[in-house]
Amino acid sequence: MWKQTTERTIAIVDDHPVVIEGLRTLLHGTPGISGMHAFTSGGAFMAWLGRNHADLVLLDIMLPDANGLDLCKDIKRMSPETVVLAVSNQAERSMILQILQNGASGYLLKNASAAEFKKCLDEALNGGVAFSREVREILARPGRDELRAPATLTRREKQVLQLVTEGKTTTGIAQELHLSPLTVETHRRNMMQKLEVKNAAELIMAAVQRKLL
Known part of the structure; x- marks a missing residue:
């Protein structure tokens, strides 16, 4: 599923047992998963995380x-290397943007297909930012409160930005655009400076808010 050779521990945090069982069934037998742990409350999960490690949290x-939005921030504060993917029925644009701001590596609606779900997990665990198809459509809609005028990006920066939103790694972007990884990183750094952000999730969020996507 994912490219890393080390095995991964996954935690599922959801108060609906049927959702937990569905995710367990979906991921059962997937190569690279060493363990799955399920929790029906945020408190139980945070207590467990204080003594254990999770590579990925489906939240x-x-x-x-x-509140899962706040819990995401707490998870990243306690375990910065843990990847958090929001899995929700909530399709509000403001919630999606807020949890990205709080450190999540993506957002999936629970109606996503099995193939789409696994693809998003793969993207997130390989350092990308992952969205299910419907979430991408929600983010593409203009928000009512766009606070800043659109920044100016070069044609090449826009190409790199589009591939970043698709979850491509620096190496993958370099291969697709026939550039060196160093050049791709330079474009990425320049865009983050222009948009005053610190990471890929914030870059995508700022680009959406300023209608650059």
């Missing part, structure tokens, strides 16, 4: 004891 936004 519901609405939990009985916690």
Whole structure:
């Protein structure tokens, strides 16, 4: 599934047992998964995370004891290397943007197909930012409160930006555009400076807000 050779531990945080069982079934037998742990509350998961490590967290936004948006921030504060993917029925643009701001590496709606779901997991675990198809469509819609005028990007920067939103790695972008990885990193760094952001998730969020995608 994913390119890294080390095995991965996945945590599922969702208060609906049927969702947990569905995700377990979907991921069962996937090469590279060494363990799956499920939690029906944010508190139980954070207590576990204090003593254990999770490579990937599939996080519901609405939990009985916690707001998933805030919980994402707590997870990244406690374990910065843990990849967080929001998995939710909530299709509000503001929620998607907020959890990206809080450190998530992507957002999937629960109606995503199995193939789409696995593809997004692969993208996130390989350092990309992953969205299910419907989430991409939501993000592409103009927001009501666009705070800044669009920044000016070069044609090449826009090409790189588009591939970043597709979850491509620096190496993959370099191969597709016939550039060196160093050149791709330079374009990425220039865009982050122009948009005043610190990482790929914030870059995508800022690009959406300023209608650059």
